[in-house]
Amino acid sequence: MSSLTSETREVYLPIYYDENRNFIREGTEYYWADSAAEDAQEEISKYIKETGKYIYAVIERRVIPIYR
Secondary structure, three states: OOOEEEEEEEEEEEEEEEOOOOEEEEOOOEOOHHHHHHHHHHHHHHHHHHHOOOEEEEEEEEEEEEEO
8 A cells, every 4th residue: 555755756747728728638747848748739739630629738837746
C-alpha cells in the first residue's frame, strides 16, 4: 500500500477548451513543457480533422505530491 510523502514533483498538463472557453478535457501529464505542447498540437490537429470544430489548449504547470 502506498503512502503520501512530503516530496513533490512538477508536471505539465494540456487542458483543452472550445471556442467559447468551455472545458473539454485534460490531457496526459508530462515532465517537460515541450512534450506537453507537442502532444497538444497533435491532439488539436486530430480533433479539428475529425470534427471541423475549433479547440485550443492551455499548458498548465502543476506541483503534485508523490506517493511511495
